[in-house]
Amino acid sequence: MTTFKRAKGFWLSILLSLILFGVIQGLISSGVLNAFYQNTLILIGINIILAASLHLIIGITGQFSIGHAGFLAVGAYVSAIVTMKFELPFIVAIIIAGIIAALAGLLIGIPSLRLKGDYLAIATLGFGEVVRIFFLNTEYVGGASGMIVSHMTTWPLVFVAVLITLVVIRNFTNSTHGRACISIREDETAADSMGINTTYYKVVAFGIGAFFAGIAGALYSHNFYIILPSSFGFLKSFDILIFVVLGGLGSLSGSVLAAILLTVVTTYLADYPDTRMIIYSVVLIAMMIYRPQGLMGTKEFTSIFKRKGGAKHDDKQTIA
Amino acid sequence: MEIFQQLVNGLSLGSIYALIALGYTMVYGIVKLINFAHGDVFMIGSFVGFYSITILELSLIPALLISMAACALLGVIIEKIAYKPLRNATRIAALITAIGVSLLIEYGFIYIRGAQSEAYPDNVVPSTNLDIFGVTINSKALLIFSIAIILMIILQVIVHKTMIGKAMRAVSHDADAARLMGINVDNTISATFAIGSALAGAAGVVFGIYYLKIEPLMGIMPGLKAFVAAVLGGIGIIPGAMVGGLLLGVIESLVSAFGASSWRDGVAFIVLILILIFRPQGLFGKNKKEKV
Numbered sequence: 001m002t003t004f005k006r007a008k009g010f011w012l013s014i015l016l017s018l019i020l021f022g023v024i025q026g027l028i029s030s031g032v033l034n035a036f037y038q039n040t041l042i043l044i045g046i047n048i049i050l051a052a053s054l055h056l057i058i059g060i061t062g063q064f065s066i067g068h069a070g071f072l073a074v075g076a077y078v079s080a081i082v083t084m085k086f087e088l089p090f091i092v093a094i095i096i097a098g099i100i101a102a103l104a105g106l107l108i109g110i111p112s113l114r115l116k117g118d119y120l121a122i123a124t125l126g127f128g129e130v131v132r133i134f135f136l137n138t139e140y141v142g143g144a145s146g147m148i149v150s151h152m153t154t155w156p157l158v159f160v161a162v163l164i165t166l167v168v169i170r171n172f173t174n175s176t177h178g179r180a181c182i183s184i185r186e187d188e189t190a191a192d193s194m195g196i197n198t199t200y201y202k203v204v205a206f207g208i209g210a211f212f213a214g215i216a217g218a219l220y221s222h223n224f225y226i227i228l229p230s231s232f233g234f235l236k237s238f239d240i241l242i243f244v245v246l247g248g249l250g251s252l253s254g255s256v257l258a259a260i261l262l263t264v265v266t267t268y269l270a271d272y273p274d275t276r277m278i279i280y281s282v283v284l285i286a287m288m289i290y291r292p293q294g295l296m297g298t299k300e301f302t303s304i305f306k307r308k309g310g311a312k313h314d315d316k317q318t319i320a
Numbered sequence: 321m322e323i324f325q326q327l328v329n330g331l332s333l334g335s336i337y338a339l340i341a342l343g344y345t346m347v348y349g350i351v352k353l354i355n356f357a358h359g360d361v362f363m364i365g366s367f368v369g370f371y372s373i374t375i376l377e378l379s380l381i382p383a384l385l386i387s388m389a390a391c392a393l394l395g396v397i398i399e400k401i402a403y404k405p406l407r408n409a410t411r412i413a414a415l416i417t418a419i420g421v422s423l424l425i426e427y428g429f430i431y432i433r434g435a436q437s438e439a440y441p442d443n444v445v446p447s448t449n450l451d452i453f454g455v456t457i458n459s460k461a462l463l464i465f466s467i468a469i470i471l472m473i474i475l476q477v478i479v480h481k482t483m484i485g486k487a488m489r490a491v492s493h494d495a496d497a498a499r500l501m502g503i504n505v506d507n508t509i510s511a512t513f514a515i516g517s518a519l520a521g522a523a524g525v526v527f528g529i530y531y532l533k534i535e536p537l538m539g540i541m542p543g544l545k546a547f548v549a550a551v552l553g554g555i556g557i558i559p560g561a562m563v564g565g566l567l568l569g570v571i572e573s574l575v576s577a578f579g580a581s582s583w584r585d586g587v588a589f590i591v592l593i594l595i596l597i598f599r600p601q602g603l604f605g606k607n608k609k610e611k612v
Binding site: 117126133245275280 | 352354402405406409410411412413414415416417419420421422423424426427428430431435540544547548551582583585586589590592593596597600
């Protein structure tokens with residue numbers, strides 16, 4: 001019975017998102033949404049993918065990673081090499097970008113077996129910087145002056161990618177594997193003693209998270225005409241981190257909501273980048289002091305509509 | 321002789337890293353927080369020194385002292401406003417707050433005074449080349465190195481010979497037990513922030529004198545690298561930070577010497593990842609068993 005209900009909810013959300021896509025597509029073809037809004041939509045889509053992929057690593061598995069821009073950079077450069085140097089179709093490039101980024105994720109996942117908390121955070125930060133400096137020093141991809149990429153990202157493509165990302169991450173979270181990841185977040189030692197292979201699940205979480213970050217990277221690089229190593233620095237990782245933190249560590253819908261909200265805010269503050277950073281940082285500090293669990297806590301958007309009989313969530317911040 | 325030359329350069333760069341790393345390590349040792357804003361305290365220190373020298377027309381030592389005092393104050397303010405409410409929060413919440421504080425200082429400072437860079441006047445200290453056993457040593461490099469060593473000796477005296485130093489060691493060992501023994505833990509933490517930030521301020525002035533160019537985002541890279549230095553030596557261990565800083569400076573200079581200067585920034589992080597994988601407790605650290 002519950003399986004049936006859950007499946008019904010799943011198909012309902014797919015249907016709703018398709019309707020949303022239809023409406024936006026209609027607005028685009030009727031000319032209500034001009035190129036500026038379309039570009040904002042694409043950026044929102046890319047940021048949703050990034051937020052969801054980092055949500056899996058931080059929010060679900062509890063592995064604090066602040067080097068997500070590294071995976072984004074891997075995806076961006078690999079896809080650009082595939083389309084520009086080998087002249088393969090964009091779809092192939094997106095998939096290859098995802099796979100290579102996932103391999104990078106496995107690579108950084110392996111040290112995460114030994115490191116926890118602060119140390120892991122710093123190791124991932126170091127990884128992100130090493131990736132950036134690697135591309136900065138590689139003449140094949142243009143070094144510091146960047147690489148010319150043709151514009152190939154379209155709104156329907158981004159929409160499909162967002163939908164696939166959200167469906168995969170949501171279903172992963174609700175599966176046995178997802179439960180195992182949540183148990184690692186709650187208490188790694190306890191999870192280990194209950195027979196959960198914590199090493200395996202941490203690496204899997206990093207791999208899947210990095211895969212989608214790589215896809216986002218492919219869409220990101222082909223949305224601009226040039227990619228520069230400097231756009232994948234520490235600040236980019238921080239931008240992604242703030243989506244997850246603001247939305248609520250452990251809430252997928254919270255992360256998505258924060259990604260939409262902050263992308264819109266960023267677009268309107270594009271002329272005042274300093275003001276934007278000040279607002280970001282003040283929001284972040286105030287949030288951590290007064291509401292450390294984020295906007296949504298670990299709740300999902302759908303649970304607001306659930307009646308009393310539904311699963312109860314406690315508001316406790318559990319990420320160590 | 322080229323290699324000795326690079327060694328000297330490495331030691332003067334390393335002493336700047338060491339001064340910043342000391343603040344990281346002391347704060348981490350006492351509140352288990354990676355104070356990301358520490359690199360920005362270093363930046364503020366550099367600017368305070370710059371304004372003292374150019375506008376107030378002071379010489380090096382008074383400028384250094386003013387900068388240290390201003391940074392100590394800034395460190396205490398940061399601690400009181402941003403970190404104290406989070407004393408019992410999760411480590412991740414504290415880490416995110418630290419990143420927030422860091423960005424607030426950087427962009428707040430840019431908002432107030434603009435992002436343009438400044439250059440320290442070249443004549444603050446006489447710059448002559450000394451010839452010692454065939455190795456040319458710039459007097460500035462020597463000065464930086466001696467300032468760093470003097471400050472480190474003073475720090476060691478404070479930590480090991482004074483009451484506040486004793487309190488700091490007690491709190492870092494076991495904060496609850498220290499509180500039961502009548503130590504004012506909050507004041508001790510503030511003092512730690514003050515001392516660590518003062519050292520970062522000194523590092524900022526010294527950096528300006530040696531490298532001349534300063535700008536509002538200059539704190540990010542040295543801050544991160546000083547953190548690497550602290551981890552390299554074993555975070556929370558004061559002699560570890562000194563050795564780690566000097567070692568990192570020398571490694572970077574040697575990498576430049578072997579013609580890979582564009583990889584200089586990368587090397588620090590590769591060192592970090594390697595040390596975290598093979599010896600996460602650092603060179604001087606002891607391996608702690610996890611208790612459930």
